Amino acid sequence: NAGVTQTPKFQVLKTGQSMTLQCAQDMNHEYMSWYRQDPGMGLRLIHYSVGAGITDQGEVPNGYNVSRSTTEDFPLRLLSAAPSQTSVYFCASSSYNYGYTFGSGTRLTVV
Amino acid sequence: AQKITQTQPGMFVQEKEAVTLDCTYDTSDQSYGLFWYKQPSSGEMIFLIYQGSYDEQNATEGRYSLNFQKARKSANLVISASQLGDSAMYFCAMREGGFKTIFGAGTRLFVKA
Numbered sequence: 001n002a003g004v005t006q007t008p009k010f011q012v013l014k015t016g017q018s019m020t021l022q023c024a025q026d027m028n029h030e031y032m033s034w035y036r037q038d039p040g041m042g043l044r045l046i047h048y049s050v051g052a053g054i055t056d057q058g059e060v061p062n063g064y065n066v067s068r069s070t071t072e073d074f075p076l077r078l079l080s081a082a083p084s085q086t087s088v089y090f091c092a093s094s095s096y097n098y099g100y101t102f103g104s105g106t107r108l109t110v111v
Numbered sequence: 112a113q114k115i116t117q118t119q120p121g122m123f124v125q126e127k128e129a130v131t132l133d134c135t136y137d138t139s140d141q142s143y144g145l146f147w148y149k150q151p152s153s154g155e156m157i158f159l160i161y162q163g164s165y166d167e168q169n170a171t172e173g174r175y176s177l178n179f180q181k182a183r184k185s186a187n188l189v190i191s192a193s194q195l196g197d198s199a200m201y202f203c204a205m206r207e208g209g210f211k212t213i214f215g216a217g218t219r220l221f222v223k224a
Contacts (some may be wrong), residue, residue, distance in 0.1 A: 006141050031210050042202055043156075043214040050210050059213065090156060100160030100212070 006103035023091030032074040117215035134203030145186040
């Protein structure tokens with residue numbers, strides 16, 4: 001089915017480890033973003049992209065890197081995991097002047 | 112600075128009645144978009160409705176309408192004829208011209224039978 005695919009769905013990391021959260025969309029959307037959602041809170045923007053080769057920082061970019069080498073893929077890298085990065089991570093994509101299609105989320109726990 | 116405010120942490124509504132969820136925003140851009148999303152207890156995020164800053168008419172999508180008051184910088188969501196399945200978190204979001212999209216803190220809606 002068309003949409004946004006995030007992997008993995010669950011992950012436990014040790015403090016200091018690095019990992020990449022994968023995000024892929026097959027709708028040819030120009031715009032992609034990463035958000036984190038902490039318990040009982042709204043979504044905070046980490047990084048976003050308006051097209052292949054173009055990325056920019058959001059509200060909470062520290063500790064995360066992104067790249068956008070293709071229209072379809074937008075991976076999020078955690079450089080050195082910290083307990084404060086325990087959260088649910090959502091990837092989303094959209095075309096201009098339309099709402100996001102969200103992935104199902106990655107639940108990350110850093111111990 | 113780009114900012115979204117939802118002042119109602121929780122709301123109750125009787126089934127079949129209408130409810131309004133408040134959202135105010137702040138931006139210096141002339142071109143922007145306003146969105147509402149629903150997050151059921153399952154955790155998925157569902158896009159509901161969009162309003163562009165240059166749209167003169169309020170957006171409607173089925174039982175959802177967006178009450179857009181540009182001068183007041185408000186973009187309230189109106190849900191008509193509430194159903195039990197409408198119980199969820201609702202988030203207001205704003206996209207500025209550069210595509211950066213931020214979300215409000217959300218309002219939890221409880222629909223009573």
